[in-house]
Amino acid sequence: MACGNGVGGLAGTSEEQEHTNTGAEAQPWERTAPYSIRVLRAQNNPQVCPYGLYAEQLSGSAFTCPRPTNKRSWLYRILPSVCHKPFKPLEEGHLTHDWDEIEPDPNQLRWKPFEIPKAPQTKMDFVRGLHTLCGAGEPRGRNGIAIHIFVCNTSMINRCLYNSDGDFLIVPQQGKLLITTEFGKMLVEPNEICVIQQGMRFSVEVFGESRGYILEVYGAHFELPDLGPIGANGLANPRDFLVPMAWYEDRQVPGGYTVISKYQGKLFSAQQDYSPYNVVAWHGNYTPYKYHLEKFMVINAVAFDHADPSIFTVLTAKTTRAGVALADFVIFPPRWVVANNTFRPPYYHRNCMSEFMGLIKGHYEAKEEGFQPGGGSLHSMMTPHGPDADCFEKASKAKLEPERVADGTMAFMFESSLSLAVTKWGLQTANSLDKNYYKCWEPLKSHFNPKCK
Numbered sequence: 001m002a003c004g005n006g007v008g009g010l011a012g013t014s015e016e017q018e019h020t021n022t023g024a025e026a027q028p029w030e031r032t033a034p035y036s037i038r039v040l041r042a043q044n045n046p047q048v049c050p051y052g053l054y055a056e057q058l059s060g061s062a063f064t065c066p067r068p069t070n071k072r073s074w075l076y077r078i079l080p081s082v083c084h085k086p087f088k089p090l091e092e093g094h095l096t097h098d099w100d101e102i103e104p105d106p107n108q109l110r111w112k113p114f115e116i117p118k119a120p121q122t123k124m125d126f127v128r129g130l131h132t133l134c135g136a137g138e139p140r141g142r143n144g145i146a147i148h149i150f151v152c153n154t155s156m157i158n159r160c161l162y163n164s165d166g167d168f169l170i171v172p173q174q175g176k177l178l179i180t181t182e183f184g185k186m187l188v189e190p191n192e193i194c195v196i197q198q199g200m201r202f203s204v205e206v207f208g209e210s211r212g213y214i215l216e217v218y219g220a221h222f223e224l225p226d227l228g229p230i231g232a233n234g235l236a237n238p239r240d241f242l243v244p245m246a247w248y249e250d251r252q253v254p255g256g257y258t259v260i261s262k263y264q265g266k267l268f269s270a271q272q273d274y275s276p277y278n279v280v281a282w283h284g285n286y287t288p289y290k291y292h293l294e295k296f297m298v299i300n301a302v303a304f305d306h307a308d309p310s311i312f313t314v315l316t317a318k319t320t321r322a323g324v325a326l327a328d329f330v331i332f333p334p335r336w337v338v339a340n341n342t343f344r345p346p347y348y349h350r351n352c353m354s355e356f357m358g359l360i361k362g363h364y365e366a367k368e369e370g371f372q373p374g375g376g377s378l379h380s381m382m383t384p385h386g387p388d389a390d391c392f393e394k395a396s397k398a399k400l401e402p403e404r405v406a407d408g409t410m411a412f413m414f415e416s417s418l419s420l421a422v423t424k425w426g427l428q429t430a431n432s433l434d435k436n437y438y439k440c441w442e443p444l445k446s447h448f449n450p451k452c453k
Contacts, residue, residue, distance in 0.1 A: 173359075178204070331411070
């Protein structure tokens, strides 16, 4: 397995490579990858491809998008991906975009760690272990998001998945994932994330019981947030995003290889007799990529009060309204806290955005009990939330000295401008809902004294 920063190229060669200059600085995964000088110089689609390969373009944007947002890659493969039998409906997993299957619930919601089936009693691979927790919008209209939980204990064997509806941002919480894509392989471990963009075929190999979170966006791609007054440096730096090196296998599968498509919110499968990972070379700016969360350059308040949590944004999927995200991926990493005369934990809040939080490891500072790795919480639009009673009392009386917070911890948030509906699986079937969550605020008491200024 090999990853590089903006590197594609020809699998299995040691030929000297050149970079194509694309002008203005692009997102890290949008840099045109280098390719073999003698193989693909100056032409995407030759009459006869070197080595007897087929040229195939994968488009991630409309042809006429402006250059900064135009996404495409050229794949040079042993057989084109069109060689398969017809797709048929596939009844697997627990994916849905039916947001009306159960009545809305505006309460603060918290889930205990989602249960991973035990092997070998119940073998479950990545596709079978996908469960939609909440979401909004509609994939056919190309506007919306879904939040999924995955639990699995078995690798995908002679099966691959691609998402026709949107992009997957995958957050492993337990167990490392070896993800094979048409562009190459990526090893993604807890405290790393990866993004598999629309249309890219991939398979997930696991090494034991595995669990994690997925943020799916329809109609937009993830990008780095604008830095504004922060300047040129800070938050997630472009150099730290990695894309796969080209890797291929020329493998026939006489028993049949299953290609699974997520299309308009449902799964379909088609059979073919060869591996889809037959891309010998590629170049372009539309790729899968991964990022290690420890590389995030944290910005924080250094005098008094709080900066808003938007300063912890790793990736954003924008809407057409300036400053309003379809979805943000935000983390709460280890950091120094030094603000004077300030209540330092997260403040009490009612938000015009929806906030889903997950925990990869450790203890979240605002709720050290109850919020566990592998679980989650959802605070819906305008639903109040904030530190529990124990956190408030401790932080109100603490001696304010420079201190480290969140060491050994990584919490994250999927935040969206959409009002998210929770699925029946999330509220009932998963049997993970913590029905006592509201009680963590019940011990809060009034400290009001009209005579004290």
